Amino acid sequence: MAPTDSRLIDDLETLLPSWQRHLRAANLSPRTITAYTSTGQTLISFLRAAGMPTAASGVRREHLETFIEDQLARFQPSTAATRYRDLRQLFRWLLDEGEIDRNPMERMRPPKLDERPVPVIPDDTIRKLLATCSGRTFEDRRDTAILFVLIDTGARLSEVADLRLDEDLDLEFDELHVIGKAGADAPFL
Numbered sequence: 001m002a003p004t005d006s007r008l009i010d011d012l013e014t015l016l017p018s019w020q021r022h023l024r025a026a027n028l029s030p031r032t033i034t035a036y037t038s039t040g041q042t043l044i045s046f047l048r049a050a051g052m053p054t055a056a057s058g059v060r061r062e063h064l065e066t067f068i069e070d071q072l073a074r075f076q077p078s079t080a081a082t083r084y085r086d087l088r089q090l091f092r093w094l095l096d097e098g099e100i101d102r103n104p105m106e107r108m109r110p111p112k113l114d115e116r117p118v119p120v121i122p123d124d125t126i127r128k129l130l131a132t133c134s135g136r137t138f139e140d141r142r143d144t145a146i147l148f149v150l151i152d153t154g155a156r157l158s159e160v161a162d163l164r165l166d167e168d169l170d171l172e173f174d175e176l177h178v179i180g181k182a183g184a185d186a187p188f189l
Helices: 006-010 012-025 030-049 061-074 077-096 123-131 138-153 157-161
Strands: 175-179 185-188
Touching (some): 006 012, 012 030, 012 077, 030 061, 030 077, 061 077, 123 138, 138 157, 138 175, 157 175
């Protein structure tokens, strides 16, 4: 039997499937798991291209800061901040699993985000949008209802798309029950 190559066991790419299993066991949403995994793969690709270590025990703060710096140069600060948060989860898990002795992110700070107001859709635009479905067909009425739910509640598109007529609509109390991003059931009046 050949001796086990500890470099392969310690490699981030080898550890990612275990992390995914951990995330699934924590009952995180599939989108969150995909985002975390994608960030892990992006880090691995960056480290390889830059000639930096991909062994979990070899990754240092300066490697991660260089990665975040690269992300800031190529993407919006919000993307870099999201990847920073994703990596915090990965390295926290690596520490908990005993794969690393010290978390290289423990003293790192997330990238600073400039506060940008969310643009408000002008009333004229909303009127024009509603006018596109002002007919009497089922589809027109359905689309008008969907637009009003989005406009009046602030629900996310995915939350509205996931609504089930029989289970999430309460006509007696004029409520929609929406499963939000955090998985909480919240009524929208």
